[in-house]
Amino acid sequence: MEVPADDGAVQLPVVMRFVDIATDALQAAREEIDALNVYPVPDGDTGTNMFLTVSAARDALREAVRAQPDDAEEAARLAAALAALSRGALLGARGNSGVILSEMLRAVCRRLARATPEERNAHVLADALRAATEASYAAVGTPVEGTMLTVARAASEAAVGAAAVEGSRGRDVFVAAAAAAREALAATPDQLETLRLAGVVDAGGRGYSVILDAAETVLTGRRPAPVSVPLGHRSIPMPHLPAPTGDLTADGPAYEVMYLLDAAAERIGALREALAALGDSLVVVGEEGLWNVHVHVDDVGAAIEAGIEAGRPHRIRVTHFAEQVEAAQSAPPPSRTGRRVVAVAAGPGLQAIFEEAGAVVVRGGPGVRPSTGQLLAAIVDCGAEEVVVLPNDADSVRVAQLAAGTAMQDHGLHVAVIPTQAQVQGLAALAVHEPGRAFAEDVLEMTATSRHVRHGAVTIAARTAMTMAGPCEEGDALGVVAGDFAVVGNDLYATATVVLSRLLGPGGELVTIVAGGGEADRELAERCAAWVEAEYPVVDVTVYDGGQERYPLLVSVE
Numbered sequence: 001m002e003v004p005a006d007d008g009a010v011q012l013p014v015v016m017r018f019v020d021i022a023t024d025a026l027q028a029a030r031e032e033i034d035a036l037n038v039y040p041v042p043d044g045d046t047g048t049n050m051f052l053t054v055s056a057a058r059d060a061l062r063e064a065v066r067a068q069p070d071d072a073e074e075a076a077r078l079a080a081a082l083a084a085l086s087r088g089a090l091l092g093a094r095g096n097s098g099v100i101l102s103e104m105l106r107a108v109c110r111r112l113a114r115a116t117p118e119e120r121n122a123h124v125l126a127d128a129l130r131a132a133t134e135a136s137y138a139a140v141g142t143p144v145e146g147t148m149l150t151v152a153r154a155a156s157e158a159a160v161g162a163a164a165v166e167g168s169r170g171r172d173v174f175v176a177a178a179a180a181a182r183e184a185l186a187a188t189p190d191q192l193e194t195l196r197l198a199g200v201v202d203a204g205g206r207g208y209s210v211i212l213d214a215a216e217t218v219l220t221g222r223r224p225a226p227v228s229v230p231l232g233h234r235s236i237p238m239p240h241l242p243a244p245t246g247d248l249t250a251d252g253p254a255y256e257v258m259y260l261l262d263a264a265a266e267r268i269g270a271l272r273e274a275l276a277a278l279g280d281s282l283v284v285v286g287e288e289g290l291w292n293v294h295v296h297v298d299d300v301g302a303a304i305e306a307g308i309e310a311g312r313p314h315r316i317r318v319t320h321f322a323e324q325v326e327a328a329q330s331a332p333p334p335s336r337t338g339r340r341v342v343a344v345a346a347g348p349g350l351q352a353i354f355e356e357a358g359a360v361v362v363r364g365g366p367g368v369r370p371s372t373g374q375l376l377a378a379i380v381d382c383g384a385e386e387v388v389v390l391p392n393d394a395d396s397v398r399v400a401q402l403a404a405g406t407a408m409q410d411h412g413l414h415v416a417v418i419p420t421q422a423q424v425q426g427l428a429a430l431a432v433h434e435p436g437r438a439f440a441e442d443v444l445e446m447t448a449t450s451r452h453v454r455h456g457a458v459t460i461a462a463r464t465a466m467t468m469a470g471p472c473e474e475g476d477a478l479g480v481v482a483g484d485f486a487v488v489g490n491d492l493y494a495t496a497t498v499v500l501s502r503l504l505g506p507g508g509e510l511v512t513i514v515a516g517g518g519e520a521d522r523e524l525a526e527r528c529a530a531w532v533e534a535e536y537p538v539v540d541v542t543v544y545d546g547g548q549e550r551y552p553l554l555v556s557v558e
Contacts, residue, residue, distance in 0.1 A: 010078070010112050010115060010121065010124065010125070010170075011074075011078070012065070012074065012077055012078045012081055014218060014219075015061075015078070015081065015082070015085070015112075016061065016062075016065065016081075017218050018214060018215055018218045019054070019057065019058045019061055019085065020058065021214040021217055021218055022054055022210075022211045022214035022215070023051070023054050023055050023058050023402075025210050025211070025213065025214045026047070026050055026051040026054055026055075026207065026210055026211070027051050027055075027402065027405070027406060029047060029206070029207070029210050030047035030048050030050070030051045030406075030410075031047065031409070031410060032047065032206070033046050033047025033050065033203050033206050033207050033210075034046060034047040034048055034203070036200045036201060036202070036203035036206055037203040038194055038195065038198045038200060038203070045095055046095065046096075046097045046203035046204055046207060047203065047207060048094075048095075048410075049094040049095030049096075049097050049098035050097050050098055050101055050204070050207040051406075052092065052094045052098065052371075052372070052373040052376075053089060053092050053093045053094055053098035053099075053101050053102055054089070054101070054105075054211070055092070055371065055372040055373060055402070056088050056089065056091065056092020056093075056371050056372070056373060057085050057086075057088040057089035057092060057102075057105060058085075058088070059088060059092075059369065059371045059372065059399060060084045060085060060087060060088025060089075060091075060092075061081055061084050061085040061088060062395070063084065063369060063395075064080050064081050064083070064084030064085075065077070065081055066395060067080075068080060068081075069463065069465060070465070070466070078112075078113075079113055082109040082112055082113045083109070083113070085105065085109055086105065086106040086109040086110070089101070089102035089105040089106055090102050090106060090285065090286055090290065090292055091260070091290075091292075092371060092373065093285070093292050093294075094258075094373070095256070095258075095294070096204075096256075096281050096283060096294055096296075097148065097203070097204040097207060099139070099258075099283045099285055099292055099294045100136050100139060100140065100148060100149075100204070100283055100285075101148075101204075101207070101208070101211075102285060102292065103132075103135045103136055103139045103283075103285035104132035104133075104135060104136050104152065104208075105132070106135070106285070106287075107128070107131040107132040107134070107135035107136075108128040108129070108131065108132050110131065111124065111127055111128035111131045112124065112128055120163070120168075121169060121170040122162070122163040122168045122169050122170050122172060122173050123163050124170075125159065125163070125170045125173045125174065126156070126159040126160045126162065126163035126173045126177075127160075127163075129152075129155060129156040129159045129160075129173075129177055130156045130159070130160055132152060132156065133149075133152045133153045133155075133156040135285075136148070136149050136152055137149055137153075139283050139284065139285045140282070140283055141272065141275075141276050141280070141281075141282030141283065141284075141295075142276075142280065142282070144192070145191045145192070146188045146189075146190075146191030146192030146195060146202060147188070147192065147202050147204055147205060148202060148204030148205040148207065148208045150184055150188065150191065150202075150205065151181050151184045151185050151188070151202070151204075151205035151208050151209060152181075152208055153184075154180045154181060154183065154184035155177040155178070155180050155181040155184070155208075155212055156177065157180070158176040158177050158179065158180030159173045159174070159176055159177040159180075161176065162175070162176035162177070170219055171216075171219035171220050174212065174215045174216045174219050174220075175216055175219075175220065177212050177215075177216075178209070178212040178213050178215070178216040181205075181208060181209040181212045182209055184205070185201050185202065185205045185206055185209050186201060188201050188202040188205055189201060253279040253280060253281075253296035253297050253298055254297075254298050254320060255296065255297055255298065255300050255318055255319065255320055256281075256294070256295075256296055256317075256318070256319040257293075257294070257295050257296075257297055257300055257303040257304065257316070257317075257318055258292070258293065258294045258316070258317045258318075259293050259304070259307055259313040259314065259315060259316040259317065260290065260291070260292055260293075260313070260314050260315045261286070261290070261291040261292075261293050261307050261310060261311050261312065261313050261314075262289055262290060262291075262311045262312040262314070263289065263291060263307075263310045263311025263312070264289065264311065265287070265289075267309075267310040267311060268284060268291060268310065270309075270310065271284065271293070271306055271307065271309070271310040272284055274306040274309070275293070275295045275297075275303060275306055278295065278297045278298075278299055278302055278303055278306070279295050279296045279297035279298065279303070280295075280296050281294070281295060281296040282294070282295045282296075283295075291311075293307060293313070300318050304316060336383060336384060336385040336413070337383075337384070337385055338383075338384050338385065338386070338435060339384055339385070339386040339387070339388065339435045339439065339442070340358075340359070340360055340382040340383070340384035340386075340387055340388075341357075341358065341359040341360065341387070341388045341389075341390060341430060341433055342359065342360045342361075342362065342375065342378045342379055342382060342387055342388070342389045342390070343359040343360070343361055343362070343389075343390040343392060343426050343430065344361075344362050344363075344364040344365070344369075344370055344375075344390065344391050344392045344393060344396055344400075344426070345361045345362070345363060345364070345365070345392070345423070346363075346364060346365025346392070346393070346423050346546065346548040346549070346551075347365065347516070347517060347546045347547030347548035347549065348517075348547040349514075349515075349517075349544060349545040349546040349547035349548075350423055350427075350514065350544075350546040350547065350548060351363065351547075353427065353544060353546075354426070354427075354430065357430045357431070357433075358433075359390070359430060360378050360382045362374050362375055362378045364392075364393060364396060365392075365393060365423075365548055365549070365550075369393060369395060369396050369399070370396060370399065371399065372399050372402045372403050372406075373403075375389065375399060375400055375403035375404075376403040376406055376407060379403055379404065379407045379413065379415060380407055380411055380413070384413075385413065385414060386413070386414040386415075386439045387404075387407070387413055387414070387415045387416075388415075388416050388418060388433070388442070388443060388446065389403070389404055389415065389416070389417045389418070390418055390420050390425075390426040390429055390430065390450075391417065391419070391420060391426075392420045392421075392422060392423045392425065392426035393420075393421070393422070393423075394421045394422075394483060397417065397419045397420075397421070400417045401417050404416070404417050414439060416439070416443040418443065418446050418447050418450055420450050421455070421483055422453075422455040422457070422483070422554065422556070423514065423546065423548065423554055424453060424455045424512055424514060424554050424555065424556035425450040425453045425455055425556070426450070427512065427514075427556075428449050428450055428452075428453045428512075428556065428558060429446040429447070429449055429450040430446070431449070432445050432446055432449045433446055449558075452558065453556050453557070453558055454481075454482070454503045454506070454508070454556065454557045454558075455482065455483075455503075455554070455555065455556045455557075456479065456480050456481045456482070456486075456499040456500075456502070456503050456554075456555050456556070457479075457480040457499075457551045457553060457554050457555065458477065458478070458479055458480070458492055458495055458496045458499060458524075458551065458552055458553040458555075459477075459478050459480065459550055459551045459552065460475060460476070460477060460478065460492075460552070461473065461474055461475060461476040461477075461478050461488075462474065467485035467488060468484045468485045468486065469485045469486050469487055469488045470488055471488070472485075472488045476488055476489065476490060477489045477490060477491055477492045477494070477495040478495070479495045479496065479498055479499040480499070481499060481502055481503065486499070486502065487499060492524055492552060492553075493524060493527055493528070496524065496528050496553055496555070497528065497531050499555060500528060500531070500532060500555060500557075501535075503555065503556075503557040504532075504536055504539065504557055508536075508539060508557035508558060509538075509539060509540065509558060510539065510540045510541075510542065510557070510558045511529075511532050511536075511539055511540070511541045511542070511555065511556070511557055512541075512542050512544070512555065512556045512558075513525045513528055513529055513541065513542070513543045513544070513553060513554070513555050514543075514544045514545075514546035514548070514553065514554040514555070515543065515544065515545050515546060515552070515553065516546065516547065516548055516549070516550075516551055516552040516553065517546075517547045517548065517549060518552070520552070521552040521553065522545060524552055524553060525543050525553060526543065528553065528555075529541045529543050
């Protein structure tokens with residue numbers, strides 16, 4: 001592994017590499033972390049929640065980096081990326097551990113964004129870990145030692161100590177922090193009776209240790225020695241494990257309530273007081289009018305009403321602990337049969353087309369690409385034993401592969417991702433889908449068909465830039481062939497016909513044109529269809545209303 005220089009300011013490639021390695025490490029460790037989960041509620045999802053939180057942050061980071069102009073200054077690129085990473089963590093936070101982790105990531109991002117070239121990297125990184133610890137304690141209604149908070153504090157104290165040594169570097173800070181986290185993690189059973197009785201270390205603390213190990217790997221090129229983590233009495237069904245907070249008992253909170261909240265900062269204090277009186281495991285994080293709220297309560301309605309008093313709650317999730325534990329530990333796995341296709345659709349019209357063909361649809365596309373969690377949920381919830389995934393977007397292929405890997409590892413499903421780069425490739429692949437044949441044969445046929453599709457698009461330049469086809473100005477018509485800008489013009493129709501000519505040059509029997517969301521887009525599609533019929537009389541043309549944004553036309557030739 002290439003080891004980055006760590007004297008000077010933090011660089012964007014280092015941040016991206018850390019987030020990638022941390023996400024992959026959490027994915028690999030999630031089953032182990034889930035098995036450790038006995039506090040505050042033994043619901044077996046801490047590893048999953050931490051993975052999905054970091055995965056959402058990574059998706060947001062990648063999207064922000066892709067959206068940056070090529071000529072943007074490095075400082076501006078880093079600032080935009082850190083802001084996106086912070087917001088992605090806030091929006092994607094899942095569960096008690098995920099919400100706390102999101103606040104820690106956000107504190108780190110804020111500190112890195114304030115760093116100046118004059119500051120030593122070691123000092124900046126140590127201060128970022130200190131800020132993360134302070135933010136985590138501040139976010140939790142009633143902090144409890146022996147949890148990930150304790151592990152974070154030990155790590156940040158070691159980091160500050162390492163940074164104080166003359167000549168220390170960023171790598172020294174994270175080597176010290178990761179080692180201290182592992183040591184503090186091993187001591188958590190001595191601090192929390194629930195952990196001692198179950199014979200395990202804290203699940204959230206283990207997850208945080210995995211993340212610090214990832215940071216050490218990025219900065220040193222070395223992977224820390226694997227830690228032997230005791231699973232204790234995990235063969236005992238989770239509902240029988242003790243929970244000193246009273247959750248899962250007759251007098252303890254029965255529900256987990258989470259929601260995003262649009263509210264002014266001055267309303268959050270009263271919200272915290274209201275929710276604290278209703279239950280426990282309270283965590284409220286956020287800023288600038290958007291907050292992520294988590295609490296364990298008996299009265300779900302009162303918890304939501306408290307949010308309504310403070311502002312506008314949305315994306316509300318309610319989990320009944322007893323049902324969750326029983327489903328995860330006692331109930332037999334759901335019966336799965338047959339084969340389904342999960343497809344990403346970039347507009348309402350495309351969604352309708354995919355659904356009519358029998359696919360389970362996840363909305364996505366440029367600017368609103370789906371997260372790993374969304375695709376994973378679609379794969380798992382579709383009820384099929386075999387699943388074919390059509391990402392239909394070059395930047396969503398990796399996300400789909402991560403979701404597929406998790407579904408295969410954690411749920412025993414047979415999942416294949418066909419790396420479709422465009423919506424029209426997905427349409428072509430779905431057209432030859434045949435559930436009656438062998439899974440491998442079906443995937444092979446769908447893959448071959450999608451690869452034989454020549455695809456293009458027409459869009460409008462949003463800013464002045466240099467493209468593969470030359471310079472463009474804001475408002476210019478841009479023609480796309482096989483994912484690259486190939487034509488720059490001042491008229492959408494003329495540009496579209498050039499794109500179609502290039503796609504039809506090698507021959508073809510069927511042209512598919514997908515119109516965007518406006519009436520003008522539909523008229524443009526009909527004009528282009530008429531042009532194809534006139535210029536290529538033996539070629540069939542099909543026009544669909546796709547409703548996709550940013551692209552007035554999507555086209556393909558088969």
